[in-house]
Amino acid sequence: MLRGGCLCGAVRYESDGAPFHQSVCHCSMCRRAGGAPLVAWFSVPRASLRIVAGEPAWYRSSAKAERGFCPTCGSPLFFRSSVLTGEMDITTASLDDPARLPPRDQIYTAAKIPWVATMESLPGFAEARS
Ligand SMILES: [Zn+2]
């Protein structure tokens, strides 16, 4: 069972569906919606997703897609297409254990922010910079 939720805990979800399309997206819409340089996603059969607490709000980000997020804390959670109606995309980082579903590819690399490729070489601190 995959379980996850938003930052404040108001919206919680679970799915017993087999995940697929584990990916990171570099597109400008994910970037803005996530407030992040890239967004990791995976997909599950839409019928397998159960919202077990709260109710996401939906923003229609394009003619064919809506993005679901927590109306209280704003965490991006879901993406649903009106074309691929059998699928629900979920932000990997909203999982309780995101390490379980590593990305297998990258999409929209044409839009990648150049410094994303060099982040791993930056100085690192195990916790906050002191
Ligand atoms: Zn929340």
Ligand SMILES: [Zn+2]
């Ligand atoms: Zn994207």
